[in-house]
Each structure stands twice: as C-alpha cells, then as structure tokens.
Amino acid sequence: MNCEELIRYLSDYIDNNLNEDLRADAEEHLRTCHNCHVVLDTTRKTILMYKGSLKEPIPAPRREALFDRLLKAISDREDCPPEGM
Ligand SMILES: [Zn+2]
Structure with a gap:
C-alpha cells in the first residue's frame, strides 16, 4: 500500500469498515x-x-x-521531501 491508497482507505480505516487484509496493509503502512x-x-x-x-x-x-x-497535502509534500528522507 502506498500513501495515496492509504489516504483513500483512511476514512474506512477510522470507521473500522475495512476487511482484515486491507486493515493489515493499512496498519503496516502506518507503522513505516x-x-x-x-x-x-x-x-x-x-x-x-x-x-x-x-x-x-x-x-x-x-x-x-x-x-x-489531505491528498493534495500529501502530493504537495512529495514535491518537497521532508528533511531526513
Ligand atoms: Zn504513507
């Protein structure tokens, strides 16, 4: 899962509407x-x-x-990578 997908699923993730696979993917992405x-x-x-x-x-x-x-904020960020990356 990449950042854009994560944001797409974020609403359902917060509402606990994701199936187990997607939820595990989202959690793994969030950890990293x-x-x-x-x-x-x-x-x-x-x-x-x-x-x-x-x-x-x-x-x-x-x-x-x-x-x-949020999506726009993420894509803006990609133009200007945060420090330390
Ligand atoms: Zn991400």
Whole structure:
C-alpha cells in the first residue's frame, strides 16, 4: 500500500469498515510511514471533533472535501521531501 491508497482507505480505516487484509496493509503502512501516521492522527481528531459537536457522522461531501485536501497535502509534500528522507 502506498500513501495515496492509504489516504483513500483512511476514512474506512477510522470507521473500522475495512476487511482484515486491507486493515493489515493499512496498519503496516502506518507503522513505516510517519507522514501517514500524522495524517491519520489529524484526520481522526478532525472526525472525532465533528462527531463530538454534531453527534452525527460527517456528511459524505464534507468528508470528500476533507480527504481531497489531505491528498493534495500529501502530493504537495512529495514535491518537497521532508528533511531526513
Ligand atoms: Zn504513507
């Protein structure tokens, strides 16, 4: 699994909607990729914040916008590799 796939599955990962294989792949990627680990942490907090304030799941379009932003952030990062890589 690469970063882009991880981001695609991230929403389902957070919601525990992935099957065992995908979940294992995602967890393995998260163990080895600091960037995605940070993205997961941020996304989970954002989703929990929404859930906490709205008491209902994030509407799909809003989620898509959120993940679109995250994907863009990841691809921007690739143009400018983080230090130490
Ligand atoms: Zn990654």
